[in-house]
Amino acid sequence: xxxxxxxxxxxxxxxxxxxxxxxxxxxxxxxxxxxxxxxxxxxxxxxxxxxxxxxxxxxxxxxxxxxxxxxxxxxxxxxxxxxxxxxxxxxxxxxxxxxxxxxxxxxxxxxxxxxxxxxxxxxxxxxxxxxxxxxxxxxxxxxxxxxxxxxxxxxxxxxxxxxxxxxxxxxxxxxxxxxxxxxxxxxxxxxxxxxxxxxxxxxxxxxxxxxxxxxxxxxxxxxxxxxxxxxxxxxxxxxxxxxxxxxxxxxxxxxxxxxxxxxxxxxxxxxxxxxxxxxxxxxxxxxxxxxxxxxxxxxxxxxxxxxxxxxxxxx
Numbered sequence: 428x429x430x431x432x433x434x435x436x437x438x439x440x441x442x443x444x445x446x447x448x449x450x451x452x453x454x455x456x457x458x459x460x461x462x463x464x465x466x467x468x469x470x471x472x473x474x475x476x477x478x479x480x481x482x483x484x485x486x487x488x489x490x491x492x493x494x495x496x497x498x499x500x501x502x503x504x505x506x507x508x509x510x511x512x513x514x515x516x517x518x519x520x521x522x523x524x525x526x527x528x529x530x531x532x533x534x535x536x537x538x539x540x541x542x543x544x545x546x547x548x549x550x551x552x553x554x555x556x557x558x559x560x561x562x563x564x565x566x567x568x569x570x571x572x573x574x575x576x577x578x579x580x581x582x583x584x585x586x587x588x589x590x591x592x593x594x595x596x597x598x599x600x601x602x603x604x605x606x607x608x609x610x611x612x613x614x615x616x617x618x619x620x621x622x623x624x625x626x627x628x629x630x631x632x633x634x635x636x637x638x639x640x641x642x643x644x645x646x647x648x649x650x651x652x653x654x655x656x657x658x659x660x661x662x663x664x665x666x667x668x669x670x671x672x673x674x675x676x677x678x679x680x681x682x683x684x685x686x687x688x689x690x691x692x693x694x695x696x697x698x699x700x701x702x703x704x705x706x707x708x709x710x711x712x713x714x715x716x717x718x719x720x721x722x723x724x725x726x727x728x729x730x731x732x733x734x735x736x737x738x739x740x741x742x
Contacts, residue, residue, distance in 0.1 A: 432476050434458040434467075434510055435486030435531070439590040443642050444484065444649070456480075458510075459487070467510055470517070477517035477525060482653060483576075485514050485530035485568075492592075492705045495556060495624040504560050511567040524575045526656075529649055530568045532580040534638055534665055534716040536561035539629050541636070544669070546719035547582075547661050556623035557708065565661065577659045579652050581645075584665035584716055587730075588642030589741040592709075596676075597683050597742065605680045606688035607633030607673045610711045613693050626708040633673035633690065636715035638665040641730035641739060651726045663718045666731055672710070675733070682737040 431448050435441050436457035448455045456476040457463035465472040467487070477483055487510035489502045511530060518524050537545035538553030545551065552558060565580045587593050599605050609632070615625040629635060645664060652658050670678070680688045691699075693707070700707045718726070730736040 429481040430454040478521040534584040540715035544717040584638035611693035635713035638669040638716040
């Protein structure tokens, strides 16, 4: 029996991984702030769990679906760096270190892209708060010299499935608010510019790109990476079929049987984001990312078609 250690096991992807590995008969040890075998404050327990494990998966981090206040920004960054450092320290001290450590990153690390898709080899990293968090997260993954452990940073796109972003979007579509999300001018304070949290106007007409992946493929990619020892470093975890916002929201409306969905201008999106305590960057930034390395290595996506992926995402 091979042991898997999952850090951040109570989140969307972590819960799916836990169910999958236990169904396969693998020993699984979970780490989270609560509701897991170990807490992040138990470094001794983490060390013991990691020593002799075959696979370590790091998924922990405060959700970015919040207002980017100074307190939330500090928690978003700290929750990622501290948990990654805890796993890194455990692997460094292990007598039998794991062969593979897969750690979350994000496709948001790339810049706002309207002219071409971003790949691992030729993509341009962006700037601003969210991008700097992603860069720091990957630096933390690679900080220690861990010669016996292969490390992979999964630059994951928006994940579709039975939780996450899809639920609220379906609810909006059923209410007749599932239209194209339009960028445009919005006043930005000097403080937000300085903090890197300002979203400046970008793609027009709902043409901002939307890179996505189904949770089944996130699990499949981790399996694929585990079986392909030549893969390490950053890997784009997204389908090869990104769409734009206009196309994505039309697919969501079809999935819930909503006939109407008038376009939503930015002023309306900004007011709504304030009301539900989130940021419009999450829907207005153009994330145009493709899985160059996975495609070259021969990974076959289980859900490459958007409409089918939405049907395969329980309500």
